[in-house]
Amino acid sequence: MPDGNSTVLELHHLRVLDVLLREHSLTRAAQVLHVTQPALSKTLARLRRYFDDPLFVRVSHRMEPTPKALELAAPVAGILEKMRTLRTEHVPFDPKLSARTFNFCVVDAGLIKLLPPLVERVLNEAPRVRLNVMQLDGQHLEPWLESGTVDFAMGSFPSLVKGVRRQPLWMEEYVSVVNRGHPRLTATPTLKEFAAERHVLVSTLGVGHAHLQVERSLEQAIPPDNIICRVPIFIAAAVVAKHTDAVATIPLSIANTLAADLNLEVIRTPLKLPKIEIFQYWHDRFHREPGNKWIRSVFQSLFRKRS
Incomplete structure (x- = not known):
């Protein structure tokens, strides 16, 4: 750290620098740190004064690090890692007492x-x-x-x-839900009947989730004109099905809950959809x-x- 600088840095300032180096965005960094963007900008200004360097400059829609910021990345990460080690390795975790x-x-x-x-x-x-x-x-x-x-x-x-690391939890299957009393579909429709209906698809494009395999299978079976909308979450698809005659295809593990809450009917999806293994993930x-x-x-x- 520079000598003779009157600005005092605290651990959370280094945390801000570390997150900005990863996110390249004030907005995303503020979300990760659970602070407002003005508060984050104020901390960045303090870091800039301390290191006498802009640290990040705006290039198009990204905040790109300066050479000085890149030089600081490894030592800052090392300090934060040492603090995490001190905080966790020597303090037992008691769930009854923890406020984590x-x-x-x-x-x-x-x-x-x-x-x-x-x-x-x-x-x-x-x-x-x-x-x-x-x-x-x-x-x-x-x-x-x-x-x-x-x-x-x-x-x-x-x-x-x-x-x-990952640990398998359960294997996910898919079913479809429709508004109860749907005028055309029974509990076991044929593929032709199913494909002829209007559908709302859940799209997880960009999040890296294996649900994308299911979305692609549905796209191959359903004429494009019959896909009336795409939504990013399963609850939204179920709500659309509740208020229209559209079909929503969702994981079996939540279908019964949503069907009960929204008065929907669970029906068999008449095509072979991939089964998806669900894991919990954590870093080594x-x-x-x-x-x-x-x-x-x-x-x-x-x-x-x-x-």
């Missing part, structure tokens, strides 16, 4: 299945622990896991390979961290299907 917040990413289908039993379990075993679900971003999921921005992720992300750096081990054990006991 666990951050994780999951598609909304996972939320519907996971959150009710998970919240109940955490309230009973760890009443002060809090859960924070972050918006899924496939482009940044791997660096978020590596940095500890998210503690773990749930879903099916085949591209996650670099230093990321946090494999032995006590809190991470505890939350993973909770997910394993709640959701892992025994063969």
